Amino acid sequence: MKFEYAPAPESTAIVDIKPEYELFIDGKFVASKSGKKFETINPANEKVLSRVTQASAADVDRAVKAATEAYRKTWSKLSGAQRGKYLFRIARILQERAREFAVLESMDNGKPIRETRDTDIPLAAAHFFYHAGWADKLDYAGLGDNPKPHGVVGQIIPWNFPMLMLAWKVAPALATGNTVVLKPAETTPLTALLFAEVCQQADLPKGVVNILTGDGLTGAAIVNHPGINKIAFTGSTEVGKIIAKSVAGTKKALTLELGGKGANIIFEDAPIDETVEGIINGIYFNQGHVCCAGSRLLVQENIKDELLEKLKRRMSLIRVGDPLDKNTDLGAINSAAQLMKIREMAESGDAEGAERWSPQCNLPEKGFWFPPTFFTGVSQAHRIAREEIFGPVLSVITFRTPSEAIEKANNTPYGLSAGIWTDKGSRILWSAQQLKAGVIWANTFNKFDPASPFGGYKESGWGREGGRHGLAAYLKGDFS
Ligand code: ADP
DSSP: OOOOOOOOBOOSTTOOOOSBOOEEETTEEEOOSSOOEEEEEOTTTOOEEEEEEOOOHHHHHHHHHHHHHHHHHTGGGSOHHHHHHHHHHHHHHHHHTHHHHHHHHHHHHOOOHHHIIIIIHHHHHHHHHHHHHHTTOGGGTTSOSSOOBOSEEEEEOOSSSHHHHHHHHHHHHHHTTOEEEEEOOTTOOHHHHHHHHHHHHTTOOTTSEEEOOOOHHHHHHHHHOTTOOEEEEESOHHHHHHHHHHHTTSSOEEEEEOOOOOEEEEOTTSOHHHHHHHHHHHHHGGGGOOTTOOOEEEEEGGGHHHHHHHHHHHHTTOOBSOTTBTTOSBOOOSOHHHHHHHHHHHHHHHHTTOEEEOOOOOOOSSSOOOOOEEEESOOTTSHHHHSOOOSSEEEEEEESSHHHHHHHHHOSSOOSEEEEEOSOHHHHHHHHHHOOOSEEEESOOSOOOTTSOBOOSGGGEESOBSHHHHHHTTBSSOOO
């Protein structure tokens, strides 16, 4: 007999979504001079949630002026301990309002409430707590005596972890004494706007954090504004390249956290049931909208059949559907455009001769959905082995020897993450030394901690976020 789950929807009563939002500049919500607005929708049902403002170049200028004034007159005058107090206050408010943030994030992004509640929002608060602790200890961070901030920083973030990426950007910038102009992604602006309210609630001095909603044009206006001293960007490699070109030859500092095609390497002696959980977490967490996803499964040939059987069984248990249901594992794809990209990539896998497998699942009619999927028979030359899909699609590749695994894992223009599954400590250390990736997990995957630096090599970007290394990116000087 098959037991069904009863529906367990999280209530949306806790969120108060306004029909329209303005821009957050100099501590207040203000109208754009352009007056242009665009809709943000719930990708799970395509309903319009709100209308937000498309910030123009004139609005960017206004925000940069506010951030410059705030830097000169208030923020740079405070001691580290005083800055830390504000960060602690923000961290505590995020904890207090965690459920509100989690529900809003699920509605605007499509990711399951289980993830926003247990991962995104607690980790966002943890980033503020961690950096609050650093604010008065920068002299002891090994980055020189009395290290100096850049001044005004421009920060552009993506839609896959809207609130968490905001925390990764804002917390270290403020802890090190910078002021901020931040742009959330156009499909997920709502938690950043709620964060603006948190800044007000925390009495953060006006102009220290400014939040501008808008699309790539707003992003480009931030990148090109002469009053900004540093740009921090997380997003696609394509846009990262454009930004690197715009910033080249200017005085602006730059950090880029871009795409990935992480190899999750399974050696024959891996603990197989744990490994299956790690593969699931590596690629189906957050609908696979994860730059460090383990999107290439490199499995030793002699255990492939056993592993794939177990993986299929486990994938059949993944519950796809309403992101606000507490039992949902895989939510909605963030946008129609992203769904098209995933479909196009999966079709290229079919066309190039790989074999597709997905469990039976009933996808809702409205909204944007893609079932958990893997491809076997994938060669290194296939597009699904080389290009980032940014969806719940895994490419399975086999290897015979450890050195073949390393060679295949490193054969990519990216270098963000990798996973190693084996019983042998010596093999973990040997593999980690050979792998060209910024983050390497052993017998686990997709684990994040504010104290642990995160970032990539090659086309996955420059610089690190988190930990002591992440502080360096917001301070002047060459710490390489
Ligand atoms: P994705 O392809 O995953 O949507 P993008 O790199 O396009 O990722 O988007 C990441 C962020 O970069 C978003 O906030 C987006 O608005 C912004 N963006 C897009 N184009 C540009 C640009 N030319 N300059 C600056 N920011 C941009």
